Amino acid sequence: MEEKRIGVYICWCGTNIANMVDVEALSKEMQSLPNVVISKDYKYMCSDPGQDIIVNDIKEYKLNRIVVAACSPRMHEITFRKALETAGLNPYMFEMANIREHASWVHTDRNETTGKARDLIAAAIARVQWHESLEKRIAGVNPATLIIGGGISGISAALEIANAGKQVYLIEKSGTLGGIAAGIDLTYPFLNSAKQMIDHKINTVMNHPMISVYLNAEVKPEFGKKIVGLVGNFETTIKSNGEETKLNFGNVIVATGLKPFDAQKVINYGYGKLPNVVTSVDFEKILKSGVIITRDGRVPKDIAIIHCVGSRNENYNAYCSRTCCMTALKYVNQIKSALPKTNIYDIYSDMRAFGKGSEELYSITSRKNMMFLTFDHKENLPQIKQASYEDPFNLLIEFKEKFSGESIEVPADMVILMVGMEAHDDAKQIAHDVGISLCGNRFFIERHPKLDPVATTTDGVYVVGTCQSPKDIPDSVSQARAAAARVLASILVGKVEVEVTTASVNEEVCCGCQTCISVCPYTAISYSVEDKVSKVNEILCKGCGTCSSACPTGAIRSKHFTDQQILSQIEGMMSASKSKKNLIEIEET
Amino acid sequence: MQFQPVIVSFLCNWCSYTGADLAGTSRMKYASNIRIIRVMCSGRIEPTFVLTAFKEGADGVLICGCHPGDCHYHEGNYKCLRRFHLLQKYIQQMGIHPDRLRLEWISASEGKQFVELADEITETISKLGPARINKYMEVAKY
Numbered sequence: 093m094e095e096k097r098i099g100v101y102i103c104w105c106g107t108n109i110a111n112m113v114d115v116e117a118l119s120k121e122m123q124s125l126p127n128v129v130i131s132k133d134y135k136y137m138c139s140d141p142g143q144d145i146i147v148n149d150i151k152e153y154k155l156n157r158i159v160v161a162a163c164s165p166r167m168h169e170i171t172f173r174k175a176l177e178t179a180g181l182n183p184y185m186f187e188m189a190n191i192r193e194h195a196s197w198v199h200t201d202r203n204e205t206t207g208k209a210r211d212l213i214a215a216a217i218a219r220v221q222w223h224e225s226l227e228k229r230i231a232g233v234n235p236a237t238l239i240i241g242g243g244i245s246g247i248s249a250a251l252e253i254a255n256a257g258k259q260v261y262l263i264e265k266s267g268t269l270g271g272i273a274a275g276i277d278l279t280y281p282f283l284n285s286a287k288q289m290i291d292h293k294i295n296t297v298m299n300h301p302m303i304s305v306y307l308n309a310e311v312k313p314e315f316g317k318k319i320v321g322l323v324g325n326f327e328t329t330i331k332s333n334g335e336e337t338k339l340n341f342g343n344v345i346v347a348t349g350l351k352p353f354d355a356q357k358v359i360n361y362g363y364g365k366l367p368n369v370v371t372s373v374d375f376e377k378i379l380k381s382g383v384i385i386t387r388d389g390r391v392p393k394d395i396a397i398i399h400c401v402g403s404r405n406e407n408y409n410a411y412c413s414r415t416c417c418m419t420a421l422k423y424v425n426q427i428k429s430a431l432p433k434t435n436i437y438d439i440y441s442d443m444r445a446f447g448k449g450s451e452e453l454y455s456i457t458s459r460k461n462m463m464f465l466t467f468d469h470k471e472n473l474p475q476i477k478q479a480s481y482e483d484p485f486n487l488l489i490e491f492k493e494k495f496s497g498e499s500i501e502v503p504a505d506m507v508i509l510m511v512g513m514e515a516h517d518d519a520k521q522i523a524h525d526v527g528i529s530l531c532g533n534r535f536f537i538e539r540h541p542k543l544d545p546v547a548t549t550t551d552g553v554y555v556v557g558t559c560q561s562p563k564d565i566p567d568s569v570s571q572a573r574a575a576a577a578r579v580l581a582s583i584l585v586g587k588v589e590v591e592v593t594t595a596s597v598n599e600e601v602c603c604g605c606q607t608c609i610s611v612c613p614y615t616a617i618s619y620s621v622e623d624k625v626s627k628v629n630e631i632l633c634k635g636c637g638t639c640s641s642a643c644p645t646g647a648i649r650s651k652h653f654t655d656q657q658i659l660s661q662i663e664g665m666m667s668a669s670k671s672k673k674n675l676i677e678i679e680e681t
Numbered sequence: 682m683q684f685q686p687v688i689v690s691f692l693c694n695w696c697s698y699t700g701a702d703l704a705g706t707s708r709m710k711y712a713s714n715i716r717i718i719r720v721m722c723s724g725r726i727e728p729t730f731v732l733t734a735f736k737e738g739a740d741g742v743l744i745c746g747c748h749p750g751d752c753h754y755h756e757g758n759y760k761c762l763r764r765f766h767l768l769q770k771y772i773q774q775m776g777i778h779p780d781r782l783r784l785e786w787i788s789a790s791e792g793k794q795f796v797e798l799a800d801e802i803t804e805t806i807s808k809l810g811p812a813r814i815n816k817y818m819e820v821a822k823y
Contacts, residue, residue, distance in 0.1 A: 164702045165719070166694075193705025194717050198796075204685075204713040211687075211716055520750075527753065529695070532790040549695060549753075593721070611724075613755040636754035637725030641764070653725060658718065659733050662689060665716050666737035669687045 096127040096221055099155040100213065101146060103137035103162035105192055112196035112205045118161075118213065125217050129153050138168050143175040150179035157220045161189035161213045182225035184592070184652060189216040211665050218664025222657045229590045229630065233324040234342035235259060235583045240522070242305070243271020244565055245557025245572040246347035247293050252576035254302035258583055261339050262297065263309040263330055269294045271349050272558075273565060277379035280422040281449035286565075306332035311525060318525035319344065320614075322634065323552030324588040343552045343579040346536060347572065348522055350558035353402030353409065353511040360473045361401065361509055368392075368486050369476055369507045371401070372419055379423075384430055384506075386486065392434055392505035395427055396489055399440040400469040403512035411533055413512035413562040417444045420510050421457045428460050436462040437502050441469035441494065447564075465502065466494035476507055513562040526553050535561050546575045551588070554578060593652040594633040595640055599625045601647035608639035608648055686740035686806040688714050691730065693723045695753035696788045697745035703792030711796040712803040715743065723747070723784075724757025728768050731782060735772070738815045741781045741806040745795075748786040758786070777814050780805055 100122045104110035119133040130153050136142050137160055149155055158181070160172050165188040173183035191209040199205040235258050239246045242264030250260045268274065274294075276286040297303050309332035311318040319328045327340045355363035355371045363369050367387040370378070378384055386392050397420045402408040417440065424436050443464075445454040458464065467474055474491035485503035493500050515534035516522070523530050528548040529537045536555040539547040546554050554575035557568040582588060595608075595617075602625040609617045609626060616632035617639060619625075626648070628639075637650035646655065692698040698719050704711065720726060723746025734742050744765065746758035765784040773779050783802055787795050 164698075164705070166699065166702060190702075190717070190719075193702040195713070197705040197708055198711055199713040200710055201713065208713045208716065215716070215718070524750065529751065529753075529789050537789060611760055613757070634754060636722035636757050637720065638722060638754065638757045638760050641725050641727040642760070650721075650725060653721060655727065655729065658720070658730055661718055662730065662733050662739075663737055665689065665718070666687065666734070666739060669738060 094156065096157060097129045097153065097155045098127050098157045098159060098217060098220060099146065099149050099153065100128055100131040100159045100217060101137050101142075101161070102131070102133040102191075102213065103142070103160065104133060104135045105162060105196075106135065109162070109192050109196040112199065112202055113191055113209045114202070114206045118206065118210055121210065122213060122217065125214065127157075127221060128217060129155060137162050138171050143171070143178075146172070146175050147179040150176070150181055156181065156185060157223060158186045159189060159213065159216045159220050160186070161191045161209065161216065163192040164190045164194070184226040185220070185223050187216040187220040187223065189213045207668070211668050214668055215661045215665035218667075219657050219661040222654065222660055223652070226592045226651055229592055230587045231324045231590045231631065233582055233586055233588055234326075234340055236261060236339070236341040237343045237345060237579050238263070238319075238326070238328070238339060238341040239345045239347060240311075240526075241271070241347035241349055241557070241559070242269040242297075242307075243347060243349045243557060243568075244273040244290065244293075245349070245568040246271070246345070247290075247297050248569045248572035249345050249347060249556060249576045249579075250297055250303050251293065251300070252573050253579055254300050256580050257302060258580065260303045261306065261341060262303055263306045263311070263332070265309060267307050269297060269305065269307075275373065275376055275380075277376050278422060278426060279565060280418040281453040283422065283425060306330055306337070308333050312336065319527075322590065324582075324590075326552065343554070343582060344526055345554045345556055345572075345575050345579065346522065346526060346528070346559060347557045348516055348519070348559040350513040350562070351516050353514050355401055355509045355511050357408060358401060358473065360475050361398070361507070362476050362478075363509060366476060366478055366487060366507075368505060369509065371509045371511045372416065372423075373511065375423065375508045379426060384427060386505050390505065391431060394435045394437070394485055394502075394504045395506045395508065396437040396439060396487075396502055396504040397423060397508045397510065398474060398489075399438075399510045401509040401511045402514075404441070404469045405473075406470075409512055409514065409533065411562070412444065414444070415562065415564045416510035416512060418450050418453060418564075420508075421445075421453050423508060424457050424460060424462055425453075428462065437465055437489075437504070438462060439465045439467055439474060439489070439491070439502070441467055447566075465500065467491045468494050479503070513558055515559065519559070522559075526550065528553055528555065535559065546571055546578060552582070590631070591633075591635050593635040593650070594630045595628050595635065595637065595648050595650050596630075597626050597628055598647045598649065599623065601645050602626055603645050603647070605644060607642050607644060611638050611642045613638070684807060684811060686714050686803060686811070687716060687738065688741040688743055688802060688806060689734040689739040690715050690717045690743040690745065691720055691723070691726050692717055692787075693746045693753070693758075694719055694721050696747035696751060696786075697723075697795070699789040700745075700787040700791045700795045703790065704796050707792050709792060709796045711799040714803045714806075715799045722752065722754050722757035723761035724752075724754065726761055726764070728764060728771070731768060731772075735777060735781075735812060735814050738812075740809070740812045741783070741802060743798075743802055744782075744784045745787045746784070748788050751788060775814065777812065778809055780809060781812060
């Protein structure tokens with residue numbers, strides 16, 4: 093057996109780690125652990141000079157195993173694995189100890205945190221002893237792409253990919269393309285027609301030779317899951333207009349969009365009971381019809397707009413939906429140009445006018461002979477009442493003015509509720525079908541909020557548009573096109589690295605009991621009647637390791653998560669604490 | 682010297698480990714007794730891992746996985762749940778208090794819940810005092 097030569101590198105992360113962990117003392121201490129050849133600490137291990145230290149040391153000291161104690165492996169494991177590769181070492185000869193997210197950032201006592209970091213690093217050193225070289229597996233990429241959702245995001249992504257000459261399957265659960273954007277009259281801040289913009293795109297999509305559109309479509313479950321396979325080679329069966337089609341594709345873009353907040357949930361506003369209280373979704377329809385009239389056919393003399401309906405309030409949704417403020421200003425402009433004599437009351441909590449052209453829209457609107465009023469979006473929401481029939485108006489809005497605290501009554505013939513965006517009711521099901529996760533507000537989680545905002549933790553699955561978070565049309569389109577670029581890049585490369593940390597069977601030890609087959613969620617294991625042992629299909633295996641913990645003979649190994657690696661990690665972790673514990677017991681007796 | 686329990690925690694990569702990372706990036710604070718080991722899925726956690734932790738002197742073991750229905754691998758957490766119930770019975774026969782072994786679901790967005798769990802379990806085990814099972818236990822090694 094080769095001699096194990098371990099290099100240990102402890103990161104300061106500027107002051108992020110060094111403030112709470114005595115990195116210098118630890119790096120001295122680790123020097124004395126078995127097989128550790130060199131132990132160093134450095135300001136930023138992930139920086140180029142930091143990585144160079146590892147690369148040079150591997151060559152100089154003939155290191156064959158590396159431990160880096162720094163941030164979460166979810167952050168920089170790939171960075172350091174690449175450094176190992178640069179130095180000619182197998183990238184799996186590497187282990188990371190998470191002493192930032194799991195230690196320095198979450199504890200307050202420097203001694204305790206240093207003690208914990210010591211245990212975590214010792215565990216990583218013990219584990220890395222048993223690491224073995226794993227060879228990368230390469231799979232081809234199917235150049236077709238599945239896009240779920242035919243709104244503005246789905247359409248934009250589809251066109252981008254199809255114009256590059258690659259096949260797109262666009263599936264839409266409703267009978268028409270265009271989604272929410274198709275129901276909008278004008279767009280803010282420049283008041284351009286949404287119809288002109290989207291109709292042209294829909295036509296192009298419908299007639300594009302590289303795009304197959306499936307309307308009224310749903311995905312049919314197979315093996316309890318709707319999309320099977322992995323990056324580069326997915327497959328699914330869809331049902332569209334009663335017909336079933338089997339699709340094979342290499343990447344998935346999820347663009348399932350949003351659901352408007354149900355305004356009936358806010359009892360104060362009487363939506364559904366008072367006919368002239370309408371939501372912004374209803375008002376777009378009124379605008380599209382060409383005439384702004386109340387339900388009883390009169391021209392409204394007073395119109396009130398209420399912001400933050402279902403948004404920024406713990407009782408409904410705590411987040412901001414980003415688009416409602418500017419949409420409300422758009423309404424003011426549209427109403428003013430259609431009905432110049434109508435009084436408009438814009439009742440808001442905070443005016444959020446960010447992005448190109450928005451602040452300008454706000455200042456233009458505020459000069460339009462209308463009235464801004466404020467309310468508290470957290471408590472004392474406005475109360476909308478039916479006015480008595482003697483009154484010259486239809487509705488009465490009562491609320492406390494936010495700054496003066498004074499009670500105010502506003503008359504209105506029509507009230508527009510600016511409803512926020514919500515995730516779809518079946519978001520969880522969709523997430524499960526494609527293997528991604530939901531955040532607390534049931535929007536899909538991106539891989540990294542800043543550095544990787546369109547990818548997800550499942551390779552080959554991208555999230556775009558409002559299913560990822562509330563956003564406006566420009567943001568949705570940018571995200572859709574970014575995802576399209578990512579998909580095209582993977583098609584261009586033509587091959588993907590497939591998970592190497594799969595299971596493997598030691599056929600000498602396997603007794604053929606087939607327990608593993610019954611627990612595998614991917615049907616990746618099959619029984620060979622000829623050899624009387626189980627065999628793993630490494631293309632299907634995703635490396636969860638459930639089979640290896642079920643195997644009664646220990647014949648199945650989870651690569652990179654072997655029993656020996658994990659047991660050593662536990663032992664290494666406890667070695668320091670154990671001696672301390674013995675001390676306590678001696679004291680006690 | 683005040684007793685500081687050591688709690689070995691096995692966290693699945695996709696939900697719970699990410700949840701614990703979120704607690705870190707949000708700078709939430711919790712007791713420093715939890716020592717986290719990452720596994721790809723809670724379904725990977727063998728009884729041997731838990732018993733080895735106790736043998737090596739852990740005062741408690743915490744297993745965290747994705748919420749039922751949310752498993753990255755569809756159903757690994759259910760496999761884990763079944764093993765957990767069996768293991769709970771087994772450790773009691775060995776003289777280990779059942780509260781020393783816990784299984785909880787933590788999603789990727791539940792940093793706060795992880796922090797609360799860590800503090801709560803640390804308190805529970807501090808009250809139970811040091812586990813002495815490691816004095817009498819031999820676990821077969823592969």
